[in-house]
Structure formats: C-alpha cells, structure tokens
Amino acid sequence: MSSAHPIGASKTQGASFSARLKMLLRLHKMEGKRGFKELFDNPFSNFMTVLVIAIALALPAGLQVMLDNGKNLSQSWDGASRISLYLKMGLSHSETNQLADKIRQNLAVDQVDIILPDKALADFSAHSGFADAIAELDNNPLPPTLVIQPSKNYSTPTASEELLATFRKLPNVEQAQLDLDWVRKLYALLQLAEKAASALGFALGLAVLLIVGNTIRLSVQNRREEIEVVKLVGATDAFIRRPFLYTGFWYGLFAGLLCWIILEVSLIWLQDPIANLAGLYQSQFTVNGLNLTQSLQLIGISCSLGLLGSWLSVGRHIRHIEPR
Amino acid sequence: MIQFAQVSKRYPNGQDALRSVNFEIASGEMAFLTGHSGAGKSTLLKLICLMERATSGQVIINGKNLNKVKRRKIPSVRRDIGMIFQDHRLLFDRSVFDNVALPLMIAGYEHREIGRRVRAALDKVGLLSKEKSTPVMLSGGEQQRVGIARAVVNKPPLLLADEPTGNLDPELSAEIMKLFEQFNQVGVSLLIASHDLSLLAQMHYRTLVMKEGRLVQDQTDQALNFVNDESNLDIMSSDGYQDEHYE
Numbered sequence: 001m002s003s004a005h006p007i008g009a010s011k012t013q014g015a016s017f018s019a020r021l022k023m024l025l026r027l028h029k030m031e032g033k034r035g036f037k038e039l040f041d042n043p044f045s046n047f048m049t050v051l052v053i054a055i056a057l058a059l060p061a062g063l064q065v066m067l068d069n070g071k072n073l074s075q076s077w078d079g080a081s082r083i084s085l086y087l088k089m090g091l092s093h094s095e096t097n098q099l100a101d102k103i104r105q106n107l108a109v110d111q112v113d114i115i116l117p118d119k120a121l122a123d124f125s126a127h128s129g130f131a132d133a134i135a136e137l138d139n140n141p142l143p144p145t146l147v148i149q150p151s152k153n154y155s156t157p158t159a160s161e162e163l164l165a166t167f168r169k170l171p172n173v174e175q176a177q178l179d180l181d182w183v184r185k186l187y188a189l190l191q192l193a194e195k196a197a198s199a200l201g202f203a204l205g206l207a208v209l210l211i212v213g214n215t216i217r218l219s220v221q222n223r224r225e226e227i228e229v230v231k232l233v234g235a236t237d238a239f240i241r242r243p244f245l246y247t248g249f250w251y252g253l254f255a256g257l258l259c260w261i262i263l264e265v266s267l268i269w270l271q272d273p274i275a276n277l278a279g280l281y282q283s284q285f286t287v288n289g290l291n292l293t294q295s296l297q298l299i300g301i302s303c304s305l306g307l308l309g310s311w312l313s314v315g316r317h318i319r320h321i322e323p324r
Numbered sequence: 325m326i327q328f329a330q331v332s333k334r335y336p337n338g339q340d341a342l343r344s345v346n347f348e349i350a351s352g353e354m355a356f357l358t359g360h361s362g363a364g365k366s367t368l369l370k371l372i373c374l375m376e377r378a379t380s381g382q383v384i385i386n387g388k389n390l391n392k393v394k395r396r397k398i399p400s401v402r403r404d405i406g407m408i409f410q411d412h413r414l415l416f417d418r419s420v421f422d423n424v425a426l427p428l429m430i431a432g433y434e435h436r437e438i439g440r441r442v443r444a445a446l447d448k449v450g451l452l453s454k455e456k457s458t459p460v461m462l463s464g465g466e467q468q469r470v471g472i473a474r475a476v477v478n479k480p481p482l483l484l485a486d487e488p489t490g491n492l493d494p495e496l497s498a499e500i501m502k503l504f505e506q507f508n509q510v511g512v513s514l515l516i517a518s519h520d521l522s523l524l525a526q527m528h529y530r531t532l533v534m535k536e537g538r539l540v541q542d543q544t545d546q547a548l549n550f551v552n553d554e555s556n557l558d559i560m561s562s563d564g565y566q567d568e569h570y571e
Binding site: 023234236239322 | 430432433474
C-alpha cells in the first residue's frame with residue numbers, strides 16, 4: 001500500500017485523501033464488527049478452534065507460572081546454601097573469634113555466626129532427646145562451629161563451592177560442609193524446566209500459527225466466490241485480507257482470555273493440595289497466579305499469534321484465487 | 325476507449341482463443357460482440373479486465389497499455405471498468421444496498437457519498453425500494469439490474485457485459501438493453517457480448533462478430549446481414565439454446 005493511496009484507490013476516482021482515510025477507519029470498524037459477529041454464526045466450530053488455541057497456549061504458560069513459583073521458592077530458601085565450618089577440637093574462644101573476624105573480611109561473606117561447643121551441646125541435649133546420655137559425658141565432644149552465610153552473588157552452586165574450597169584450606173578448620181545437593185538439584189531442575197518451557201512454548205506457538213492458518217485457509221476457501229467478486233470490482237489484496245485478519249485477531253483474543261481462565265481455575269484447583277504440601281515443610285508458601293503484566297502479555301502474545309497466523313495464511317491463499 | 329492490436333491469446337493447454345484480433349472502440353461508443361460459444365468472446369472481455377493476459381499483441385484501455393500493468397495495479401484498472409455478468413455475481417449474504425456499495429467502499433468513498441450514489445444507481449435501475457432486500461429475494465431480472473447498478477455506481481467510463489440477458493426473457497432483455505442505451509447516452513462506452521441474435525437485430529449498433537478466435541466481421545451498419553453471411557449461419561445453427569430466442 002502506498003501512502004498516497006491508503007487503500008490502493010485509483011487516481012481517477014473522486015474520493016479525497018481524507019475521505020479515504022475516514023472510509024478506511026470505517027471499514028476497519030465494520031470488518032472488525034463483522035468478523036466478531038461471524039464468530040457467532042458458527043459458534044461450535046469457532047469455539048473449538050478457540051479452545052484448541054487456548055489449550056496450546058495454556059501448556060507453556062502454565063509451565064511458566066510453575067517456574068516462576070519454583071524460583072520464588074528457591075529464593076526464599078537462600079539460607080540453605082550456608083557453609084558450616086567445623087573447627088579443630090579444643091580451639092580457644094579467642095582463636096575462634098579471630099578466625100570468624102578474618103572470614104567476615106571476605107567480601108563474599110554476609111554473616112558469620114559462632115556456635116561455641118557449650119552452646120552446641122546445650123542445644124543438642126535440648127532438642128535431641130538424648131539429654132540424659134549427654135549428661136553422662138565426661139567432656140564435650142562437639143567442636144566450635146562457624147556458620148557462614150555467603151552474600152547473594154556467591155549463593156549459586158558453583159560460587160559457593162569455590163567459597164567452600166577456600167575455607168577448607170584455612171588453618172584450624174577441621175571440616176567444611178555445604179549442604180549443596182538439593183540446591184544444585186533444584187537449580188538443575190529449574191534450568192531444565194526453563195529450557196523445556198521455551199521449547200514447548202516455541203513448538204506450541206508454531207502449532208497455534210498452524211491452527212489459525214489452517215482455519216483461515218478453510219475460511220478463505222469457503223468465501224472463494226466472494227473474493228472473486230470483490231477482486232472483479234477492483235478490490236486490492238489489502239482490502240480482501242482485512243476481514244480475515246480480524247478473524248485471526250478475534251481468535252487470538254478469545255483464546256488468550258480463555259487460556260487465562262484455564263490457568264486461574266487450575267491454580268485455584270491446585271491451591272489446597274499445595275498448601276497441604278507446604279504445611280508439611282512448615283512453609284507458608286502459596287502459589288502465585290499471573291500478575292496483571294503477565295496476563296496482558298499472555299493475551300498480547302495470543303492476539304499476535306492469531307494475527308500472524310491469519311496473515312501468513314491469507315496472503316498466500318488469496319493470491320491463488322483469481323476471478324474466472 | 326478499447327484498442328486491440330494484433331492480440332492473440334493461447335491458453336496453457338494449447339488452445340488458441342484469440343488470433344490476431346484488431347479493433348478499436350471509441351470513447352462513448354456502444355458495440356456488441358457476438359459469435360458462438362468458444363469463439364473467443366469471453367476471452368476478449370477477460371483481456372480487457374485483466375482476468376487474463378494477452379499472449380501477444382497490445383490491449384490498450386483508456387490509454388493504458390495493459391501489458392505494462394503489474395499485478396498489484398490490476399485493482400485500479402478494474403475500478404475504471406464496470407462489469408456485468410450473466411450469473412450476476414452478487415454476494416448473497418449481503419443486502420442489495422451493500423452489494424451495490426461494494427465498489428465505492430473499495431475505492432474509499434465517504435459514507436454519506438456512498439449512500440447517495442448507491443441510491444441514485446438503484447433508482448436508475450428501478451430497484452430503490454429493494455435496497456434492504458437480499459439478492460435471494462429478487463427475481464433473475466432484478467438480480468441482473470442489481471449487478472448493473474453495482475457496475476455503474478462508480479461511474480466508470482467503460483462498461484463490459486458478458487451475456488447480460490442470457491437468462492432473461494425477451495421482454496426483460498429489452499429493458500436491460502434500454503438501460504444500456506441510457507448509459508451510452510451520457511457518454512459511457514459499452515461492449516456487450518451476446519449471442520442473442522434477435523436482440524442484436526433489434527438494436528442498431530456496431531457489431532463485432534467472432535469465429536474461432538478471429539474477428540470475422542465488424543459492422544457499423546444497422547442491417548447486419550445475418551442470412552447471407554455464412555459465419556452467422558454458423559452461429560445460429562451451432563447453438564441450440566440460441567435458436568429458441570431467435571424464433
């Protein structure tokens with residue numbers, strides 16, 4: 001479409017530029033409305049199309065919601081990447097404090113807590129239920145311990161592992177431990193899930209394009225005669241394309257809304273079992289649904305896919321329809 | 325208005341639909357195109373409205389050489405040509421008004437202007453009272469007149485009609501022809517393809533006769549010499565459907 005002739009009107013005809021622009025807007029409004037109404041001319045099959053698109057979108061979107069929640073969960077459990085340094089037996093208070101101060105100077109460290117052997121033993125006897133047996137002990141078998149909280153940048157599995165290696169070499173350190181396993185597993189799982197979500201999102205996005213494209217192709221074929229007629233009276237491809245683009249857009253919009261509803265309902269349905277599960281771990285964790293931005297993104301993506309699918313399809317198919 | 329110079333058309337299947345056709349129709353002229361089915365009438369009309377392209381030779385419409393018209397410029401050529409078809413080619417899911425308004429909507433006319441022009445065109449063909457009907461509710465003659473209103477609503481300088489009276493009885497055909505004459509009187513050029521010889525005999529206009537892809541007769545004379553001309557005998561005998569009308 002050239003800018004001088006907004007809908008490809010010929011120069012010989014009387015309509016002025018502003019009149020054409022007005023008419024173009026009017027046509028858009030009309031075609032939009034007509035496409036909307038047409039959805040209800042054939043409610044069952046159109047609903048099916050919308051439902052299929054919605055489900056195809058709900059899978060990756062649902063996975064994304066799970067991932068976001070998983071990330072929240074792993075962040076709230078940052079403390080788990082703590083490093084415990086078990087010091088040599090019989091180390092004096094001052095030596096322990098010296099070591100703690102030294103470690104505090106490390107930029108990678110947020111916080112160092114000192115657990116002295118007496119305190120450790122007291123805690124242990126209070127919580128373990130072996131109080132009587134412990135009371136029988138001649139001397140305290142527990143070493144002094146430093147609990148180190150790495151700063152945020154050093155909480156990733158690799159960074160905290162490096163940190164652990166540094167601390168292990170310190171004098172007076174008997175043993176250094178990092179409860180890494182589950183953190184590493186969770187990270188790996190999240191990374192895998194993220195990759196899977198992207199792949200799934202890509203594949204299903206493609207599927208949505210194909211679904212919309214195919215539906216539009218059928219619709220183009222059904223309206224073959226009409227297309228021939230409007231071509232004969234001088235319609236440009238853009239003019240013919242417009243109603244189909246609107247149909248694609250409406251598919252996308254409704255599928256996006258439906259997908260959003262599917263997700264929200266599924267989350268409500270999952271809420272109770274998740275609360276139960278979280279309760280078992282003494283966690284206040286609750287599942288978050290889509291926020292406003294994410295909801296708008298979902299619907300935006302859905303509309304774009306609908307529009308793009310119909311664009312790709314209609315352009316190819318109306319070219320082949322020539323009046324006979 | 326229409327200029328054919330050495331125009332040939334060979335379809336991909338090897339059929340020669342037109343062979344070196346030469347003729348010219350002046351601006352404001354009204355002419356008939358006749359010949360039996362398969363003589364090349366439809367192909368000739370299709371070349372004018374770019375539904376087909378000439379294999380060789382030049383078709384010049386309204387000063388525009390159609391050989392040089394690119395695909396995306398085809399719509400603008402068609403907007404200057406009003407086309408009328410035997411099968412009307414109306415959109416059955418829209419009202420009469422919307423059918424007639426179609427060319428104006430495509431050309432981007434303003435809403436009020438569309439209403440005014442559509443009603444004027446419908447008034448011209450005597451269907452103003454039916455603007456809200458759908459084409460299904462109309463008779464064949466009325467449908468044809470809707471088709472005509474659609475063709476003229478844009479005020480194109482050239483009207484093409486392909487067997488416009490093919491499905492109509494002689495009385496209705498005569499009415500349609502009267503309409504065409506009225507358009508011609510206000511300066512519109514017309515080319516009407518028809519094998520309705522009785523109708524042609526009544527109308528005293530230039531007639532182009534085609535046979536096997538060639539233009540075999542070009543008579544401005546009102547007294548088309550049907551009986552003495554061999555090619556026209558052909559026309560009559562080759563088309564059973566035709567004879568009914570001729571009787």
